[in-house]
Amino acid sequence: MDFELSDDQLALRDGARELLDGLASIERVRSVVEAGGGIDTELWKAMVHQGWTAVELSEERGGLGLGTVEIAVLLEEVGRHVAPAPFLSTVLALGALERAGEHERVDQLLSSEGAACIAWDARADAVRAERDGGGWRLSGRSGPVPYAPSADIAVVAAAADDGSGLFAVDLGVAGQPAREPALDQTRELGWLDLDGASAVHLGGADAVEDLLDRAAAGASAEMLGSASRALDMAVEYAKDRVQFGRPIGSFQAVKHRCADMLVDVEGMRSTVYWAAWCIGARDRDASIAASTAKVWCSDAAKRVMASALQVHGGVGFTWEHDLHLFLKRSQLDQVSFGDASFHRQRLNAMLRPRVEAGESVI
Numbered sequence: 001m002d003f004e005l006s007d008d009q010l011a012l013r014d015g016a017r018e019l020l021d022g023l024a025s026i027e028r029v030r031s032v033v034e035a036g037g038g039i040d041t042e043l044w045k046a047m048v049h050q051g052w053t054a055v056e057l058s059e060e061r062g063g064l065g066l067g068t069v070e071i072a073v074l075l076e077e078v079g080r081h082v083a084p085a086p087f088l089s090t091v092l093a094l095g096a097l098e099r100a101g102e103h104e105r106v107d108q109l110l111s112s113e114g115a116a117c118i119a120w121d122a123r124a125d126a127v128r129a130e131r132d133g134g135g136w137r138l139s140g141r142s143g144p145v146p147y148a149p150s151a152d153i154a155v156v157a158a159a160a161d162d163g164s165g166l167f168a169v170d171l172g173v174a175g176q177p178a179r180e181p182a183l184d185q186t187r188e189l190g191w192l193d194l195d196g197a198s199a200v201h202l203g204g205a206d207a208v209e210d211l212l213d214r215a216a217a218g219a220s221a222e223m224l225g226s227a228s229r230a231l232d233m234a235v236e237y238a239k240d241r242v243q244f245g246r247p248i249g250s251f252q253a254v255k256h257r258c259a260d261m262l263v264d265v266e267g268m269r270s271t272v273y274w275a276a277w278c279i280g281a282r283d284r285d286a287s288i289a290a291s292t293a294k295v296w297c298s299d300a301a302k303r304v305m306a307s308a309l310q311v312h313g314g315v316g317f318t319w320e321h322d323l324h325l326f327l328k329r330s331q332l333d334q335v336s337f338g339d340a341s342f343h344r345q346r347l348n349a350m351l352r353p354r355v356e357a358g359e360s361v362i
Helices: 007-023 026-034 041-049 068-080 087-099 103-111 205-240 252-281 286-317 323-335 340-356
Strands: 116-119 127-132 135-146 153-160 163-170 189-193 197-203
Touching: 007 041, 007 068, 026 323, 068 087, 068 205, 068 252, 087 103, 087 116, 087 153, 087 163, 087 197, 087 205, 116 135, 116 189, 127 197, 135 153, 135 163, 153 197, 153 205, 163 205, 197 205, 205 252, 205 286, 205 323, 252 286, 286 323, 286 340
Parallel strands: 116 153, 127 153
Antiparallel strands: 127 135, 135 189, 135 197, 153 163, 163 197
16 A cells, blocks of 8 residues: 555645745744734635635536545645635535535635635534524524634534534625634634524535544644644754754754654654545545544644744744744644544544444454
8 A cells, every 4th residue: 555645646735835835934924913813815815726725626617626635735734834824614615515516606605715614613502503494594603713704604513403414604694703812813713693694504414524524634634734844843943053062952852852743743644644535535434534633633733832842942932933823823723623532532432332343443
């Protein structure tokens, strides 16, 4: 079996990195943050024009005809650059709309260079859906939703009398929320007040679980990119910083920290791309792989960021150093679409029946 990226996937990664090096350089990201944060509209337009948001659409539908592994490749680069653009939420929403047959809404969102947000909450009854004649109407208030203040469409997981369901809400009609203060200023946050909002039904419990799998894997890919960049920054600093007449990277304690960070990052890479492949291949273990990636990456990202701060010493804790941008981005990804505890419980629920039946869990 070949576990390496293909030549086409490597070319996609290199092209994405070239775009983001120019339009999401750390200096440019800082300028967005210092201006109040949110979306870099020039960057987002460039990503849309290059077909990033249509990566999963078939070529007949005007897309690139690629899959979830390619999306993970792009998301790793987004995390590596802490790019202030709503790529993950928009590509998730477009996928959910396309699978539900809402082709007109997909085309409209793509042609307008619009953005979408995903309202998913671990509290199953945070948002409820009720039938309203031939349609649906929502009630309740979501938790904090990245990019909601600028989104055109919200894809919302809601509880209904016949189980959970997935719904699309036009925020141009329902109203866009105000921007709320956020720790991670490379992304904006808003709370969706959905009382009385009309919605389009995209699917039932299976659609919610599929979206959760894709979202968990996507957030994990972003964490992988951020952690990989933090590791590179720590190693470079350890080579350059001189203490007691020697680079600090020559000290055993620093060497061990960097080695542990590398082990964590490579573990993150394995789980992310396993999850991405399983989802794309519709493997029976897709949900297990997605939750495994979210658990491992959430925990490993914490360790990597903590070690990167320690290697940098006092300067790593300052606003002037860039490390805090990656730390804060990672912290939001760790709790988005279920934290590690939630996904451990989800794994337990999925694997227990196999154990009780005497089946292998591997």
